[in-house]
Amino acid sequence: MPNTCSACPKKFTFPETGSGICQSCNEFYCSECSSIGPDRTILCNRCRVLESNEANWDSVMGLNIRDLKWFMRRRNIPSVGLIEKEQFVDAVLNSLGISTRSSNAGDYVFPDSTKRNVKLEDLMSEESIENLSVRQIKDLLVYNFVDFTHCVEKAELIARAKQLWRNYKQQQPPIFETHEAVEVEDCQNAGTSSERCPSDKCPGDLNDECGICMEAPINCVFLECGHLFSCVDCGRKLTECPLCRQSIVRIVRTFRV
Structure with a gap:
């Protein structure tokens, strides 16, 4: 006769009052994990619930x-x-x-x-993220290269997904053409204020936060689509733009002025 309960690590010396073999699963249980019914049959606590x-x-x-x-x-x-x-x-x-x-x-x-997996373009509103399952949210974050290793609760995953969705919506439609985006790099080298690029070519109204790591500032542009969405470190890991899914040929560092 075994002396270890099948449901808990408790060890005891047989016989123990109330302990015995479950009549349903035929496994041995201690008195705390089993009980005797009115008909004197022994059932474990889990079979008593699941077989009821x-x-x-x-x-x-x-x-x-x-x-x-x-x-x-x-x-x-x-x-x-x-x-x-x-x-x-x-x-x-x-x-x-x-x-x-x-x-x-x-x-x-x-x-x-x-x-199929949910994509950013499938979401009609920020609130619709709350209706997704944990697996769908994680797939969405993985697909967009968002790190969630330190997220424990579902609410934390939802917060990451909502921030990703906000960044995605702020980048739609494309703000810069490719040749305009490249010109942003020249702004840092301008000698005087009169030589600086026009305000409509500087990303002053963009969200500063990288849409992937959500920590570093946005400081690169994807070519050939011209989207600004991530920092340089995250951009180097991408093969396609998270916004339009166009292949990334190269990235260009940008500077804020």
Whole structure:
């Protein structure tokens, strides 16, 4: 007889009051992870919830992710692409034939879904980002080379995505033609104020923040499209413009005056 509970790391000496083998999954549990029903049968806490005819969103949500993954392994339920606990709960409830809270809202995407990734041009407003799943937001940030390694909460990912979307909208439509953008570099070398470039050619009204790292200032222009969107360090890592998807031939450093 094993002396380790299947649901927790607790070790004990058998027999222990209330401990035993679950009649549903046939695994051994301690008294804290199992209970005896009115018919004197022993059921573990997770089987008592998941095998119950009254299982619902709230009861399954009360289990931890470890228990949900255990149940999905037993039922051979695919878990590829699932990140948030709500997604695991939805997958479990769907396998039990129980309607989920998110099924009506349509915000759950199964792993085998063929829906394409969301792009910036697909978003109608900044608020529409809040309706995306965590996976869609991360794909959007990765596609636009935005670092989110230090983002833990979904709200932090949404904030990064909203900043990216604002930068994208501020760059539409293109402000400079290619030959005008190159002339910005000459502004720094002007000897007097009268020799400086006209105000309509200087990016004084642009957002200073790089649309990729969101830390350094915008200081380069993409050729041949002429968009200003990132700093030089981030621009060197790009193969195509995040705004128009045109291939980047080279980048030119710009200077603010």
